[in-house]
Amino acid sequence: MDETDPDGDLVRRIGRGDEHAAEALVARKLPRLKALAARLLGDAAEAEDIAQEVFLRIWRHAAAWTPGAARFDTWMHRVALNLCTDRLRRRRELPLPENWDEADDRDAPDAALIAGGEQARVTAALASLPDRQRQAIILTYYQELRNAEAAVLMGIGVDALESLLARGRRALRARLMEEGDD
Template sequence: MTLKGDPDEALVARIGRGDQAAVQSLVARKLPRMLQLAQRMLNDAAEAEDVAQEVFLRAWKQAAGWTPGAAKFDTWLHRVALNLCYDRLRRRREHLMAEPPEQVDTGPAPDRGLLAADTGLRVSAALAALPDRQREAVVLCHYQDLGNIEAASLMGISVEALESLLSRGRRALRAALADLRE
């Protein structure tokens, strides 16, 4: 069954035929979202750039064999990005250290009086502190603007399970950022 209205279908076909302009168009359209997704999942800009680069490399390699099917190409790109993020998160946990890393003061610098910047950092830190699956659900639905059905499908879970993850994630974020509401 082919999905009707996949906006990327023709573009992917052109990439599969070696059309450089199509590659540039795909990257221009999708790069910001892939970077945002990886940045929010990994909380590291350099790693996010590496993930985004690998996503587009895989898209380029797979384009010739892409068969439109049950999922949109954009959904496939998100799944690749998430898998690459999880690979990196697993490697972080597996990396054992002889000594704990030096702790960096993540609080606002004395000369930074910009409340908005501080709030953004606090939100990013609270998001990074969520369990992986809750963070994934929040990022997909609230930052990547995916609907619950598409996000649940992408995560391989039911819509009810997604809504449960979203609820727990939102509750944890509210608790971590409660002082900002005052």
């Protein structure tokens, strides 16, 4: 077993084609990967697609993985984060439908918040944050990564991450207080 990386032994075994090692890694990592993707994308089905793609990449690249540069878990989270970012970019690039400016006669957006309770309020407030702030909060609070690990995943310094966290928390607090006043 690799002393520096708790997943090192499994990854090496996967690199040799060990299906049992792949099953063990999936059992160990799948819930956190799906939770990360679901929080970033807001869609459970897309989160499952992302997790599946991450594990396919692990299977394909495990033989070439070399320990030491970064923990395997950090690399895996980076892959998931990149895939989620790509999905979010593609969503924004979709052309608007012809009737995009017609009146929307569905329930008001706050109706779902009132009906869904506190968790729905927090989820909606989190979704309203800019992408980088949302990523920082999800990685540190929901994925329970240390600031240094989250900063590496996001490709920024710890100071920049802490700034994103501070701005994100302020924005969440303001959004939740606004909704509480309604």
